[in-house]
Amino acid sequence: MALLTVFTPAYNRANTLSRTYDSLCVQDCKDFVWLIIDDGSTDHTAEMVKNWQSEDNGFEIQYIYKDNGGMHTAHNTAYENIHTELNVCIDSDDKMASGAIGKIKATWEKIRDKGYAGIIALDSDFAGNIIGKGFPENLIDTTLGGYYAAGGAGDKKLIYRTDVINSVPPYPVFPGEKYVGLVYKYTLIDQKYKMYVMNEVVCKVEYQADGSTGTMWKQYLKNPNGFAFLRKVAMQYPTSKKRLIRDCIHYCSSSQISKNNNYIKESPRKLLTIFCTPFGWVLTWIIRKKANEKH
Numbered sequence: 001m002a003l004l005t006v007f008t009p010a011y012n013r014a015n016t017l018s019r020t021y022d023s024l025c026v027q028d029c030k031d032f033v034w035l036i037i038d039d040g041s042t043d044h045t046a047e048m049v050k051n052w053q054s055e056d057n058g059f060e061i062q063y064i065y066k067d068n069g070g071m072h073t074a075h076n077t078a079y080e081n082i083h084t085e086l087n088v089c090i091d092s093d094d095k096m097a098s099g100a101i102g103k104i105k106a107t108w109e110k111i112r113d114k115g116y117a118g119i120i121a122l123d124s125d126f127a128g129n130i131i132g133k134g135f136p137e138n139l140i141d142t143t144l145g146g147y148y149a150a151g152g153a154g155d156k157k158l159i160y161r162t163d164v165i166n167s168v169p170p171y172p173v174f175p176g177e178k179y180v181g182l183v184y185k186y187t188l189i190d191q192k193y194k195m196y197v198m199n200e201v202v203c204k205v206e207y208q209a210d211g212s213t214g215t216m217w218k219q220y221l222k223n224p225n226g227f228a229f230l231r232k233v234a235m236q237y238p239t240s241k242k243r244l245i246r247d248c249i250h251y252c253s254s255s256q257i258s259k260n261n262n263y264i265k266e267s268p269r270k271l272l273t274i275f276c277t278p279f280g281w282v283l284t285w286i287i288r289k290k291a292n293e294k295h
Contacts, residue, residue: 007082014041029102030101037078040067049061075182088202093206116196117195120142120197123156143194144183177226180229228254251280
């Protein structure tokens with residue numbers, strides 16, 4: 001069995017998925033499986049992947065089609081079908097960095113028995129510039145939340161043990177909504193495990209204008225229950241007082257947008273939620289204004 005599953009959620013990304021495939025074909029280590037979770041695409045993704053499966057590329061390609069449900073549901077499907085020791089998500093518009101698989105394997109073989117949840121590594125843009133901030137010098141291990149609480153910034157690539165990622169509950173699904181932040185699982189894992197720091201770029205990313213990052217204001221309006229759920233979890237495991245207050249304001253706003261009149265009763269921080277409620281209304285106004293500006 002391969003060591004690693006590289007999984008890629010894809011929704012109408014036939015125009016960019018080929019560069020993900022090309023980046024995997026040129027890896028010097030082929031000890032991985034590529035799992036594509038097609039989240040209800042209506043383009044020619046399925047046909048394209050079928051052609052790749054017939055090619056001599058040196059690694060197994062697995063393909064699963066599911067009805068469109070959003071990124072978090074694609075992750076749920078992936079985790080249900082991964083059987084390798086490690087897994088990593090590479091988005092359908094990103095590329096695996098040169099030599100990344102070999103570096104992950106070599107690093108894991110050194111620290112496999114140290115009790116880590118996995119490896120945290122760097123993302124860069126296509127020009128090689130680190131996304132956000134790199135890791136502090138001499139940082140050996142960290143939790144994801146601890147990295148950001150200490151001043152870290154930007155997306156990082158997370159290579160998790162499959163048994164660990166499946167030891168916490170799957171992402172919840174809210175009717176009519178298609179977004180729950182992936183950080184939910186990572187936050188729960190942070191409470192029990194650390195990640196080993198690999199100060200190497202393993203993924204090159206490009207943010208699309210129609211991706212979730214570029215449409216976040218609208219996501220707040222379309223998926224208020226998912227966001228309220230995520231903020232409630234964050235308030236249970238705060239990384240700083242500033243972050244706790246910010247999450248509480250967002251929780252109030254998302255609850256107001258979803259018209260949940262019981263949000264104070266349901267909050268893990270009831271007094272703080274009462275205090276933050278007026279600020280939640282202000283944030284809701286800002287969100288609606290920003291979302292309309294994006295039309």
